[in-house]
Amino acid sequence: MTRKQIPISQLKRSAIRHEDLPLSLKARINYLQQALEEVYSQPIEKWLDEFQRDMNPESEVVWWERLTRCYLAYTEPKDLSFKQKQAAFKILFTLGMGNDLQGVGVELSCLPEGAREELLGLTGKTVQ
Numbered sequence: 001m002t003r004k005q006i007p008i009s010q011l012k013r014s015a016i017r018h019e020d021l022p023l024s025l026k027a028r029i030n031y032l033q034q035a036l037e038e039v040y041s042q043p044i045e046k047w048l049d050e051f052q053r054d055m056n057p058e059s060e061v062v063w064w065e066r067l068t069r070c071y072l073a074y075t076e077p078k079d080l081s082f083k084q085k086q087a088a089f090k091i092l093f094t095l096g097m098g099n100d101l102q103g104v105g106v107e108l109s110c111l112p113e114g115a116r117e118e119l120l121g122l123t124g125k126t127v128q
Helices: 023-036 044-053 057-075 082-096 105-109 115-123
Strands: none
Touching: 023 044, 023 057, 044 057, 057 082, 057 115, 082 105, 082 115
């Protein structure tokens, strides 16, 4: 599959596809919002709105749950600053979107030694 780059100015929000989400899915989304609040500060209403616009909100929640597990696995056992937590989130988000580590060198440089290998390992990427 080839990727086509579209300028952000040309992107349009999709319509609401799901008027209401199942309560169990809302609970999972609420957990994600709370777990990532420090580094991805969005009100719960925005989270819910975005998932209501997704074609398949369940699979999107699964993606965010994986990202959150990786983020917490990396940050919770460490004494990281806010800046370092933001850097870790950005790197994990970038990897989760299927990209490599190009463009996140600044973020990597502010993390503790070994972060590159640890973050790649958490996401199942191979260390190059």
